[in-house]
Amino acid sequence: MSTATHSVPVPLPADDGAGRRLYWAVADCWTIVRRDLTHLVKQPSLVAWQLGFPIVSVLLFVYVFGSAMEVGEGVSYKDYAMPGMFAMTMAFGFMNTAMAVVVDKERGVTDRFRAMPMASSAVVTGRGVSDVLHAALDLAVMAAIALVVGWRPDDGLFPALAAFALLLLLRFALIWVGVLLGLLAKNQESAGNLFAVAFPFGMISSVFTPPSLMPDWLGTLAMWNPVSATANAVRDLFGNPVPGGGSWIEEHALLMAVVWPLALTAVFLPLAVRRFQRLGR
Amino acid sequence: MKPPPPTTPAAASSSYAVVAEGLRKTYGGGRGAPATHALDGLDLAVPRGTVYGLLGPNGAGKTTAVRVLTTLTRADAGHATVAGYDVGRRPRDVRRRIGLTGQHTAVDGILTARQNLRMFGRLFHLDPAHARRRADELLEAFGLAHAADQQPQHFSGGMRRRLDLASSMILAPEVLFLDEPTTGLDPRGRSEVWETVRGLTAQGTTVVLTTHYLDEADKLSDRIVVVDHGRNITEDTPAGLKRAIGGDRVEVVAAEARDLPAVRAAVARVAGSGTAPSTDEATLRVHAPVAEGVPALTDVARHLQDAGVAVADLGLRRPTLDEVFLTLTGAGTDVPQPATEAAA
Numbered sequence: 369m370s371t372a373t374h375s376v377p378v379p380l381p382a383d384d385g386a387g388r389r390l391y392w393a394v395a396d397c398w399t400i401v402r403r404d405l406t407h408l409v410k411q412p413s414l415v416a417w418q419l420g421f422p423i424v425s426v427l428l429f430v431y432v433f434g435s436a437m438e439v440g441e442g443v444s445y446k447d448y449a450m451p452g453m454f455a456m457t458m459a460f461g462f463m464n465t466a467m468a469v470v471v472d473k474e475r476g477v478t479d480r481f482r483a484m485p486m487a488s489s490a491v492v493t494g495r496g497v498s499d500v501l502h503a504a505l506d507l508a509v510m511a512a513i514a515l516v517v518g519w520r521p522d523d524g525l526f527p528a529l530a531a532f533a534l535l536l537l538l539r540f541a542l543i544w545v546g547v548l549l550g551l552l553a554k555n556q557e558s559a560g561n562l563f564a565v566a567f568p569f570g571m572i573s574s575v576f577t578p579p580s581l582m583p584d585w586l587g588t589l590a591m592w593n594p595v596s597a598t599a600n601a602v603r604d605l606f607g608n609p610v611p612g613g614g615s616w617i618e619e620h621a622l623l624m625a626v627v628w629p630l631a632l633t634a635v636f637l638p639l640a641v642r643r644f645q646r647l648g649r
Numbered sequence: 650m651k652p653p654p655p656t657t658p659a660a661a662s663s664s665y666a667v668v669a670e671g672l673r674k675t676y677g678g679g680r681g682a683p684a685t686h687a688l689d690g691l692d693l694a695v696p697r698g699t700v701y702g703l704l705g706p707n708g709a710g711k712t713t714a715v716r717v718l719t720t721l722t723r724a725d726a727g728h729a730t731v732a733g734y735d736v737g738r739r740p741r742d743v744r745r746r747i748g749l750t751g752q753h754t755a756v757d758g759i760l761t762a763r764q765n766l767r768m769f770g771r772l773f774h775l776d777p778a779h780a781r782r783r784a785d786e787l788l789e790a791f792g793l794a795h796a797a798d799q800q801p802q803h804f805s806g807g808m809r810r811r812l813d814l815a816s817s818m819i820l821a822p823e824v825l826f827l828d829e830p831t832t833g834l835d836p837r838g839r840s841e842v843w844e845t846v847r848g849l850t851a852q853g854t855t856v857v858l859t860t861h862y863l864d865e866a867d868k869l870s871d872r873i874v875v876v877d878h879g880r881n882i883t884e885d886t887p888a889g890l891k892r893a894i895g896g897d898r899v900e901v902v903a904a905e906a907r908d909l910p911a912v913r914a915a916v917a918r919v920a921g922s923g924t925a926p927s928t929d930e931a932t933l934r935v936h937a938p939v940a941e942g943v944p945a946l947t948d949v950a951r952h953l954q955d956a957g958v959a960v961a962d963l964g965l966r967r968p969t970l971d972e973v974f975l976t977l978t979g980a981g982t983d984v985p986q987p988a989t990e991a992a993a
Contacts, residue, residue: 399771403757474753475753480755482720485773
């Protein structure tokens with residue numbers, strides 16, 4: 369075997385200046401995003417598995433439990449549950465982020481990136497961009513299935529697009545939670561245990577049941593859950609039934625569907641970046 | 650205060666590719682947990698163009714040393730330059746001049762081999778056309794051209810490790826760090842990797858190799874530093890290390906127990922001055938250090954023949970690096986084979 373390395377590239381001239389740095393931060397981010405998108409293309413089954421839970425839930429709640437669910441006078445449970453399902457899928461998405469981060473960390477890929485002259489921010493920003501793109505694909509598939517089973521957004525195109533934007537905003541905010549947890553997790557098994565945290569986070573909310581029907585303390589918790597804010601805001605934008613408890617938080621779902629994700633990002637983005645930088649400690 | 654980092658071209662072209670002085674790194678120690686001194690004052694000086702083996706048991710600090718030198722971990726104290734740049738202050742300059750193949754085969758299992766190398770090329774900031782060309786060159790050079798469009802998750806261990814090595818060679822690094830490059834490989838995979846590393850060193854790449862396989866350090870390294878408890882114990886060439894523990898020994902295995910006295914007498918006649926043969930009654934083994942191995946071997950054969958003694962085996966033993974290592978780290982006895990100490 370010949371190991372000749374002809375036309376050996378020499379280290380490039382200094383790419384320091386602020387302009388070059390920004391250019392490479394974006395270019396490296398895009399390289400990482402392309403890697404993640406290639407994963408999606410090569411493993412369509414992965415997308416199918418990750419969508420399996422919400423899709424099965426859609427079918428169960430519409431066809432199995434739906435007839436027994438009474439969320440309000442003359443309200444179709446399908447129209448109530450579907451936007452909730454979208455919000456829940458976005459909320460659970462942080463586990464996919466955490467798993468991807470822990471797999472790269474375990475396999476040494478993160479260390480390889482860190483020992484390369486690339487912009488180190490790209491490891492985190494690339495993850496963020498590709499997870500949002502992945503989430504958009506998830507939403508498209510779910511919306512298509514929802515339309516097939518008879519769900520309809522009744523308020524027109526632009527409110528519907530705004531609703532999808534709010535859903536992606538929630539997913540975006542939770543990316544940093546996922547990155548942080550992925551960096552903290554010891555291995556894939558412990559990252560898998562995050563479902564124990566994610567499940568109540570997704571369920572103790574207005575996703576399947578109006579909080580007003582829950583015991584008081586639990587209902588309050590559910591109302592203030594960021595997932596509920598997004599679920600209720602998108603119900604409003606889709607023209608679907610919104611649970612009316614009359615509380616302040618429920619009256620201001622649209623506002624909170626923006627405030628909550630921004631607050632989560634403000635807290636967890638710096639924590640995730642700090643944790644990433646501290647890998648060298 | 651610390652001396653200023655050598656960043657001038659003169660420093661970069663000094664005769665050492667890696668210099669480390671007094672590296673210290675402690676993990677844990679908080680909340681009553683015992684602190685682990687992964688590095689406890691490690692010094693290294695790796696001449697350019699050599700293969701430098703870091704040899705030590707698991708937990709000796711080899712991997713921490715590589716992590717510090719490749720900018721992945723910050724040392725608590727001490728100072729290190731790689732390719733002329735300070736690892737703490739100029740990590741980006743260091744990263745552009747090194748390659749790292751860690752204990753994990755850190756390639757993407759789902760991207761094809763070609764896609765992996767193109768991605769790494771882009772991340773080393775080659776333009777797209779150059780990254781494509783470089784990927785093809787490396788696939789050819791590392792004997793992976795036939796598998797270029799397959800996913801590494803279906804590769805053999807040796808192939809995956811070769812792709813990993815190729816990924817470390819995008820910019821033809823001045824210093825290549827190999828952290829236990831053959832751990833977990835079958836014998837065929839190991840020899841594939843060894844051959845690849847020899848090919849790289851023939852082109853003048855400086856290699857820092859960590860291993861706990863002594864035969865690997867012996868076969869590949871120009872110099873070996875023995876590391877234990879985060880400190881260097883000794884440093885020498887593989888041959889020098891073996892000499893340091895003692896020279897050749899003649900060893901004779903008697904055919905029957907009643908021949909042992911005659912065998913002892915024959916071995917005693919060739920033994921170095923002032924040394925008596927050691928005898929192991931259980932295995933019928935008699936051995937003694939000798940000044941010059943080959944003449945002693947022919948002499949002892951003649952003495953045995955003159956005495957009319959048939960033997961089961963006759964040979965010359967050189968200490969293995971295992972023995973050197975056990976001796977130096979104090980983990981073993983100071984006689985090569987504990988069993989041979991039984992009777993003298």
